Amino acid sequence: MTVQVEINEALGREYEAGFISDIESETFEPGLDESVIERISKMKNEPEWMLEWRLGAFREWLKMEEPDWALVDYPKIDFQAIAYYSAPKSMKDKPKSLDEVDPELIRTYEKLGIPLIEQQMLAGIAVDAVFDSVSVVTTFREKLYEAGVIFCPISEAIVEYPELVKKYLGSVVGRKDNYYSALNCAVFTDGSFVYIPKGVRCPMELSTYFRINEQNTGQFERTLIIADEGSHVSYLEGCTAPQRDENQLHAAVVELIAMDNAEIKYSTVQNWYPGDENGKGGIYNFVTKRGICHTSAKISWTQVETGSAVTWKYPSCILKGDNSVGEFYSVALTRGRQQADTGTKMIHIGKNTKSTIITKGISAGRSNNSYRGLVKMMASADGARNFTECDSLLIGDKCGAHTFPYIESRNPSAIVEHEATTSKVSDEQLFLCRQRGLDPEKAVSMIVNGFCKEVFKELPMEFAVEASKLLEISLEGSVG
């Protein structure tokens, strides 16, 4: 028996978040036109300006073409076959407190390891739980409010804090930015809104947990985080979905605004259902994430991507202010027939801006894993610096790793460094681990974890452990 076969057998585990919750939902009929957008807007009790904004985006979207430059291959999406809104019926009366929330919803999150009852939660982490198209509950809101921090579903922010939303929504990712972001602007349903006032260091980790449950629905989440001058926030998002044979679309937009001297740390642990080993089912994860840094501000993206059938995602930083800093740390693991095309864009505008990109791509099975990144030094970016390191690890001989670095420099004083490596989990490494008593599963996950260490250490501590466990589980059937 070869090592590869043994690993396959040892790792014969299921996608653990693949269960379906039995919750009665109110779901729109599939289809998309202006009346659907009007209905979404009405369900959310949105003001007129918001509806107009959505319709404007929809009209732009109709004129746009689906992008095809990424190294991913999937059948054309029928946007009329998707339902654009789905919410648990019990959410219609807007439960005032956790006691009024359907226990089945709370159980769903518990099963996913996200207790929503504050006493049971990890101390110091506030959670916004988004289920299909609505936010189910947001914990620790009062405590955060005392510190002046606003953490609530974006649908609520539109009604409660219209000035902030109006000013910043679409300010970093414009409505015409790209095909999926335009679609998101038209039909987004929920997501999180965060505002950290001047000089405040957010007293807790904030997190949003996205769950897709209903069949044939798309999830279009929208997150907006504003860190005012000198403030500091660390935010984490997690995502899972049931195991289904059909593909489902997730097209999110995340915008970050870091004002002067502010710092935002944004971490993602993405574990959408990846489809089965033959590539049937799974989430299409087409996401636009971008932040803007004003003077001396810092935005740090850390992502651990293990799920989704197709990933198309480039969390980016616009380093507008002088001395601002952008960071991107990424672990992307693909296996089975998964395809990931992910990376970042660092746009250096201000003087002495700095960016760091560290990515670890792990490919197994028959998957394809691509890093695509742009480092752009504008003429104004005197003394700007970038350092990029892209490492790929291959498990088995039927997978692919690709690197597409784009560098544009218009300023001779800017310095751009790029390093890339490709390696394999070698038979020698596996043999050493097994000769020391480790089974093949443990051996592979240890080697892969070691490969990812540089990125994991950027995650908040609680999540570093979770990410490392997730990686272990995700290596299921990874070789052969």
Place this chain on the structure above:
Amino acid sequence: MSNTKSLLTIKDLYAGIEEKQIIKGFNLDIKPGEVHAIMGPNGAGKSTMGYVLSGRDGYEVESGSVTFNGQNLLEMEIEERANAGLFLAFQYPVEIPGVSNLEFLKASVDAVRAANGEEAISSSELLKQAKAACKQVDLPLAFLKRGVNEGFSGGEKKRNELMQMLLLKPKLCILDETDSGLDIDALQLVAKGVNSQRSEDRSFIIVTHYQRLLDYIKPDFVHVLADGKIVKSGDASLALELESQGYAWLENGNVEAKIEG
């Protein structure tokens, strides 16, 4: 001693890699506490022996039997053999970047303990033992935090192997040309570590090309391996004879007739 139960018994072993027969009728019996040196010219099958015993993929056994501590070794997986107390010190230890030595030691020790129905070792106890082992093999404590063999010199890698051995406390240690590439100081240090581990319930197979390691680790038995089988056995004095006369002295028609290097 003769009534003691054997730890390892190899009978009429024929084995090789990719259909190429390398081990051709190998016999060996090792009792607990014994130190056996296996010497021989390049290509005699010395390293192959270690790989076959530890079960490395690609090494196929054609016929013969190997009994280890009462069990049929050849039916066991690599990690089962390790957990049963078989330890191979590598000639060229591989690097595992990003996995700290300490993490690796804990995973290994815990695997062995789990196989024996014991609980995982506490981190503080492991650290205590690891620190002591570091001291014994003269590696700075900082090595515990570094990636397994990552950027280590040849000598440091060998000492790191020894450190793993000290923590895992195996029943049988196979040292595969541990002396290769070591200067005399490092060699003495490794020998000291091995000697400190000699005990009634731990046996050693020391695979070496040269006699010099045996100046420091005195074997109970010396075997000369040529063309896949033992052509001569004796006590420690055999190694000295070999040293002075070369392998050609064995005058076996199939034996490659000189020491290289």
